[in-house]
Amino acid sequence: MNPREVKVLDKNSAFYGVPEEQLMENAGKGLAETIEKKYDCKECIIFCGTGNNGGDGFVAARYLSQKCKVKILLLGDIKSPLSLKNFRKVKRLGVSVYRFNEKIAKKCLNESDIIIDAMLGVGISGKLREPYSTAVRMINNAGKPIISVDIPTGFGGKIAVKPSLTVTFHDKKDGMNKQNSGEIIVKDIGIPKEAETFIGPGEMIYYPLPKEDSHKGENGVVVTIGGGPYIGAPSLSAMAALAAGADLSFLLTPENIWKVVASFSPNIITRPLEGEFLSEKHLPSIKKFIEKADAVIIGPGIGDRKESQKACWKVVQESIFLNKKVVVDADAILSLKGKDCKGRVIITPHAGEFNELTGITLPKDIEERKTIVMQEAKKLHAVILLKGNIDIITDGSAVKLNKIHNQAMTVGGTGDVLAGICGAMLSKGISPYNAARISAFLNGMAGNYAFEKKGYGMVASDLLQEIPEVLKNFLPNK
Structure with a gap:
């Protein structure tokens, strides 16, 4: 599935009865469930971007915080209204949230058992800008298990997250393989069949x-x-x-x-x-x-x-x-x-x-x-x-x-x-x-x-x- 078709599916899902908010909830929950099954995690750090990929991370943080200590590193001002809504939900739970800088990131990475990459998703292309390029280098050099959300940040570029595992949604994205995405697990997030079959x-x-x-x-x-x-x-x-x-x-x-x-x-x-x-x-x-x-x-x-x-x-x-x-x-x-x-x-x-x-x-x-x-x-x-x-x-x-x-x-x-x-x-x-x-x-x-x-x-x-x-x-x- 190519990245633009993912966006088509999201919009058509809402048209055929499953709103984008529900898809994000299902995605974050599915991500959290996969992590809980595969890792014995006592503390994790989630790098969250400003769009819907970050929103998936916020939802996952809510579920993971019931089982382990969660910290969130924000890469910028949240631009997606849906992500902002989920950010406010996770904040009300008392999950620690920090603005990304190298000093804080280094400390959080050292203290965490796993790293979750929820920075950039499908549809982002071109050379990574700061602070994303620095964040990617720090994540890759941390020596900890890395889980990417939907696709690795920087996917297809020279600078990209190199995950142990990618939890992707609905279907594998074009170009994904073990070398660039680690183990790939596909989660069903409830996209209705009509959204895939019919135009909208x-x-x-x-x-x-x-x-x-x-x-x-x-x-x-x-x-x-x-x-x-x-x-x-x-x-x-x-x-x-x-x-x-x-x-x-x-x-x-x-x-x-x-x-x-x-x-x-x-x-x-x-x-x-x-x-x-x-x-x-x-x-x-x-x-x-x-x-x-x-x-x-x-x-x-x-x-x-x-x-x-x-x-x-x-x-x-x-x-x-x-x-x-x-x-x-x-x-x-x-x-x-x-x-x-x-x-x-x-x-x-x-x-x-x-x-x-x-x-x-x-x-x-x-x-x-x-x-x-x-x-x-x-x-x-x-x-x-x-x-x-x-x-x-x-x-x-x-x-x-x-x-x-x-x-x-x-x-x-x-x-x-x-x-x-x-x-x-x-x-x-x-x-x-x-x-x-x-x-x-x-x-x-x-x-x-x-x-x-x-x-x-x-x-x-x-x-x-x-x-x-x-x-x-x-x-x-x-």
Whole structure:
């Protein structure tokens, strides 16, 4: 398990009914129980950091203090509200707490039977700063058993704690082995199965917040190519890309409808393509816009003409060649049959389109469906976001499900909105798999918000109004 997925799990656990406070309680208790079983400890010292890893240490201190003398060394001001809450609990028990300095640390290390490293956990990277680097050196040189919490502090760096034992939570973290982590014991801390299987707000940790000094275009430029027989679909996609946070949204559509499409919103930049439908003759014009864009959406509203199908694959090929990422939706999906998408494409079929693409009629059983979709994603070297009662999102190796939506979202156009959100996520440099996960969450939550207000009379354009509200509620303000 990689460190960022641990954070995803924490947030999704709360969403599916087990709050982070309970996870921290379970982690600290599990740590204390393991130490009590493995060591005859009369006195221990716990080095606690300022985040949630330190919080696990505070919880463990409460339980260990019932059996042995516990001292806590703080490495700085506590930043996590949850850790602070547990720090106050342990303080009320009369456990000795000191600010880290070398003199106190040396004394505590000499007096202790074991050392507990609860300084830095998953998600911390780069060179260790003071006072952590000094603390790590002192811990490693103390000649006492060392127990690290979740991962050793400094894990993967030149300066890192070298523990006798690491008590890690839920699953082994990527890169852990006996050499860098000592004996590894995995403790179940009560993360619900749903949090691991289904997407939730945790996926939003992959959404990159704009920098304060960023300029127009630096947070995503999307070009949507679609329309001809249908007018609304490409417009919904292009507008959804903006609602999901892209800076610029271009829309290329046949000239017979482009003025109507342009009238839908002053926010999208609409350009005409000669004629009434997409064809290969448009490729030189389209290429100029692909070069400007970070991500391409192809397919909404293009229709099923053979000329358009050929053009769709050419657009995908050119986009991949130009190192762009692509969302392939609606009638463009069939153009990918038997093709290699080079790991740069999100495909967004429903079951019928999946059948046209692969020749496979999907069974109703979700586990069987999941296996088949994973196999086909691997063959296509693409991410498939299969839309259904339960969505399946897979890159052929990893897979997640989504059940965040409602019955009213069968209304036409919600899939076009989803494609637009996918394009926005890709334009921000997010990997196709993570972009699809975020997009399914944003689209589903926006649909649920719209349903609360409009009920069964909601339409796809209602989602456009709700996407910013979802971002506001599930992204940090800073």
